[in-house]
Amino acid sequence: MRWFFVVLRKYWVFSGRARRAEYWMFTLVSTIIYLALMFADDRAGNEVPTTAFTLAIALPSLGVTVRRLHDTGRTGWWALIGVLPCVGLITLLIFTAEDGVPGQNKYGPNPKEIPLLTDPAPTDA
Template sequence: MQWYLKVLKQYADFSGRARRTEFWMFVLFNILAVIVLSIIDVLIGTATFTATSTGFATGGGLLTSLYQLAVLIPSLAVGARRLHDTGRSGWWQLLALIPLVGAIILIVWWATEGTPGANEYGMNPKQEMAGGYPQGGYPQQQYPQAGYPQQQDQGGYPQQGYPQQGGYPQQPGYPQQGGYPQQGNQTPQA
C-alpha cells in the first residue's frame, strides 16, 4: 500500500526514476480497485452486467470511470519514471498506441531491471533508499563486500563489520585502542 500512496504523492512528477516494485504494486492496486469499483457499479446500477454467448460483458460504470480518470496522470508519471530507470525516455509510452505489439514491448521494458548506478534521469532508486552504498545496501557484518576494506585483528584474521575510524587520543600509559597515534615518547604519569 505504501508504494501506491507514494505514486499518488508524486501525482504529476515525470522526473526521476521508479523501482519495479513501485510500478508493479501501483498496477496491482489499480487492478484491485477497478475490480471492486466495477462490482459496486453493478450493485448500485451505474453499470450493466449482461450474459453473452461467450461469457459476461460489463458496461462502463460511473465509479470505475471516475477512478480511472483520477489515476490517469499518476499512471503515466510512474510509467515514465519506470522507463527512466531502464535508461529510456518516458515518451516511449506512446508505443501503447500500437495495438498488442506496443503493449508487449512496454511490459517487457517495465519488467526489466533498471540501470545500475546513476543515469541521465537520476540516482538508482534502490541506492537512494539504502543510503547510497554501491551494492544497494549497507555493508553486512558477516559478509565482506567489495569496496569496504576489512581490518585485521591481532591474529591476522579479517575483522567483520565496518572499518574503524580514528578517534580521540588515548591517555598516556594505556594501550592504544585505535584513534590517533601517540606523539613522542610519553611515559605514564602516576
C-alpha cells in the same frame, strides 16, 4: 499499499526514476480497486465510481510509467507505444519488467540506492 500512496504523492512528477516495486505494486493495487469498483458499478447499475477512479489515477499512472521507463534508460516517450494493439502493450510490458540501469543514468540516481522515508534508520551493530 505503501507504493500506491508513494505514486499518488508524486502524481505530477515525470522526472527521475521509479523502481520496479513502485511501478508494479501501484499497478496491482490500481487493478484490484478498479475491479472492485467495476463489480460495485455492475450491482448499482451505473459507472460513475469506475470512471471517476480511472480519471483520478490517469496522471499518476502516466507519471510512474515514465519514471519506470527512465529507470530502464529509456525516454518517457516510449509510453506512447502502449497505444499500439498487442505489440505495443507487450513491448511496454517487457520494458517495465526489466531491471533498472545500475548506478546513475541521465535521469537521476538509482532509486534502489536511495532509502525510502518509511525505512528504519540504519544502526551500527
